[in-house]
Amino acid sequence: MKYIDVNVGIVGAGPAGLTLANVLREHGISAIVVEKESRDEVETKARAGLIEHRTVAFLKRVGLAGGLLANGMTTESCTFLHEGEAFSVPYADLAGGRKHHIYPQQFLVRDLIATFLDRDGDILFSHEVTALDGGDRTRAATISARSQDGTESVEIRCDFIAACDGSDSIAHQSVPESIRRPVTHQHPFRWLALLAEVPPFVNEIVYGMHATNGAAQMPRTPTVSRFYLQIQDGEKISDWNDERIWTALTDVLVLKDHPVTTGAITEKAIIGRSDHISRNMQHGRIFMLGDAAHTISLAGGKGMNLAIADAETLAAALAEHYGKDDEQPLGRYTTDRQHKIWKAVLFSHWLINLLHSTPRNATPPAFSNELRIATINELRRGGPVARMFAEEYAGE
Known part of the structure; x- marks a missing residue:
């Protein structure tokens, strides 16, 4: 057993x-960071890529x-396609110049890993957490982990634990549901x-809205795009060969005289x-972040x-805790974050219902459509709805 x-x-x-x-x-x-996947897996798994101006400012600071900043792209507007017609919402202009950077999450993760290791930080890759004890006022918290090949067991004794490993993780589950009070x-x-x-297609996100489904094309690099296509409940990946995928995307991301560009689908x-x-x-010494x-x-x-x-x-x-022996900011962590989280949920819920057609089993589809x-139409006009979209989309 190795003790740290x-x-x-x-x-x-x-990222968290x-x-x-x-x-x-x-x-x-x-x-110290404990990660169940290998460094290669963490640095290559494709995920998000839209980074708000406030996030960029913090990371820069x-x-x-x-x-x-060196390799990402910037975008200041997004395009909506509806029934073959396109219109752009210049959200940065409507939100005081606040634009996004587009930089794949795995690239940011790669950068963060390299920086932490260059600063003599320690990351235990390919180590799965087997037990987690939040400790109490008189006893340190502990993280028990084992290497994936079974050759090393580690016990980490610490003042605090940051659970940053997703919604189905042992760290997340170590906080009782009665404490988390999830919604x-x-x-x-x-x-x-x-x-x-x-x-x-353009240096911005394209949202396609169709009577039967929705789709989106999102830049990741100058040569790679992320696509999302709404499908029906019960459909499987095996139901969607490449030909069917490109046909469906062409139906939604259609622009007069401008067919969707196709290419090799890698994921x-x-x-x-x-x-x-x-x-x-x-909960006590445990703090949850991200997913x-x-x-x-x-x-x-x-x-x-x-x-x-x-x-x-x-x-x-x-x-503040370590520098000034001030416990109040730690006590306010949840309170400080909840308003921002629910503000994002509110906007995300609004946008997802705008972008997607009503599912077949939902009622009443005519009213929703x-x-x-x-x-x-209000977004296209550029009035209050467009300004609301811009402010929330760009972030504070």
């Missing part, structure tokens, strides 16, 4: 855990934005998520997601941004 003593034990090498680890390191607070909502929509070797997955928000994100605390729909790209904001808030609270068309 640190101030903060972090479970999960995603790695951002927290790096910022704590700069404050002179020791931390703490010296973690070098890669995304859940199952969306009636399911998506086929694709990564394809297709250049972006397929079906996503059916529910919102799951913990109303309490802390361990809240998962929301993909609409609006809020997930990674919320996770990094969680890390910013918790890092500042821990700095007319509301959808009315909202699209």
